[in-house]
Amino acid sequence: MIKTIRDVIRDLLVQCVVSVNGEVWEPGAADNNIPKPFLVVREGISNESNSFDHKNTTFEVWPYVERASLTDLDNLIKEILQAINYAIIVVDQVPYYLQYTGTGTEDMIIEDWDAYTKSMNFSVVALNWRTHSEINPDPIDGMVKWTNRHFDYQTNPKEWLPSDAKPAVYWRQAQVLNVESRRWGGFINAQLRGHIISPSLEVRQQATEIIVRKLMAGGHTELSDGSVMLFRDVSSNDGYNPFAEGQIMLNVRYGVLDIKQYPMLKNAYVSDGKVKGEWHYDGK
Numbered sequence: 001m002i003k004t005i006r007d008v009i010r011d012l013l014v015q016c017v018v019s020v021n022g023e024v025w026e027p028g029a030a031d032n033n034i035p036k037p038f039l040v041v042r043e044g045i046s047n048e049s050n051s052f053d054h055k056n057t058t059f060e061v062w063p064y065v066e067r068a069s070l071t072d073l074d075n076l077i078k079e080i081l082q083a084i085n086y087a088i089i090v091v092d093q094v095p096y097y098l099q100y101t102g103t104g105t106e107d108m109i110i111e112d113w114d115a116y117t118k119s120m121n122f123s124v125v126a127l128n129w130r131t132h133s134e135i136n137p138d139p140i141d142g143m144v145k146w147t148n149r150h151f152d153y154q155t156n157p158k159e160w161l162p163s164d165a166k167p168a169v170y171w172r173q174a175q176v177l178n179v180e181s182r183r184w185g186g187f188i189n190a191q192l193r194g195h196i197i198s199p200s201l202e203v204r205q206q207a208t209e210i211i212v213r214k215l216m217a218g219g220h221t222e223l224s225d226g227s228v229m230l231f232r233d234v235s236s237n238d239g240y241n242p243f244a245e246g247q248i249m250l251n252v253r254y255g256v257l258d259i260k261q262y263p264m265l266k267n268a269y270v271s272d273g274k275v276k277g278e279w280h281y282d283g284k
Contacts, residue, residue: 005096005124006043008089009059013039016083019076032113037065037076044121056244057124060104064115070107073116080120086162086199088127095127097162097243099199125243127157137223139254143171143192146221150214153207160197167198167207170246177251185258189232194248205238208247212236215250229254 003011006026013024023038030040044058061080065072085100104119134141144155147169154160154168172193180187194211198204215234223229232251240247 002092005057005089005091006041006059008091009084009098009124010041012084012087012089013041013061013080017076017079019079034064036115037063037072039063039080056126058101059122059124061120061122062117063120064110064113064117067109067114067116070116073107073118077118077120084122088162095157097125097127099123099125099162137225137227137229137254137256139173139190139192139223139229139252140171142221142223142229142254143194143250146218147171147211150218151207151211162197162199164198165203167196167203169207169211170195170197172246174246174249185256187253187255189251189253192250192252193246194250195242195246196248197242201238204242204247208236208238211248215248223254225257227255 010024013020014022017024017039020037020039021035023034025034025038025040027040027042030038040062042060042062044060061084063073063076063080065076081100084098087098089096089098099122101121101123104121106118108117109115110117147153147155151169153166154164155170157168157170160168172195174191174193177189177191180189194208196204196207196211198207212234215231218231220228220230230253232253234248234250236248238247
């Protein structure tokens with residue numbers, strides 16, 4: 001049986017929130033007979049609007065404690081945050097990033113259950129949009145090497161953890177602005193997006209500013225075929241979603257050769273006045 005995101009989150013809560021003694025329930029199964037404290041996990045809205053931001057899902061975790069002290073509720077909330085905030089889970093071979101986005105309600109009294117509760121909202125972001133199919137020359141590979149050359153940041157999505165002090169920097173080609181055709185191939189003018197990912201807003205802002213300044217000063221990078229990709233202009237916006245949009249917009253220009261395929265040579269005749277010869281190839 002393949003586990004769902006809800007199943008994996010529940011397992012993580014059971015394992016890490018020890019004070020609830022495994023009492024983690026779905027909304028339809030929870031009732032006033034469950035010993036407190038306990039948790040209820042509710043799935044929210046799913047969004048699949050962007051191909052590169054593959055899937056965003058919201059989840060709510062509702063902690064319930066005895067109606068005695070709101071301090072008990074606050075302590076349970078802290079324990080939940082330590083357990084799953086900034087965690088990476090894997091569901092059906094797809095990595096997901098969990099991030100706490102705040103409370104959805106104020107402190108509530110549930111009279112029938114004689115309990116205090118409050119909703120905790122989490123965003124669950126699929127990370128498989130960073131899967132990239134390489135081409136030659138590859139502007140993304142060029143930017144990864146450029147980033148590694150100038151900074152000690154994470155650029156491999158399989159190795160980065162949200163708890164790392166270093167931010168993660170990922171590049172993607174957002175759009176081709178235009179193509180300039182030539183007899184030998186052409187130039188591609190494109191916009192790349194840089195995603196600066198870190199749990200800390202301060203770290204994200206600092207890394208964005210440092211990278212933008214370096215891009216302005218550098219002006220170009222080398223691609224895998226030895227050609228040069230020019231940095232035309234760069235801008236940034238710290239308010240953009242680091243997963244869905246990316247904070248850095250970089251317009252670039254790079255060339256692509258059109259390698260034509262010609263039939264193989266089948267006959268060769270040599271005559272230099274001294275030596276005469278003939279060679280045949282039957283294609284086998």
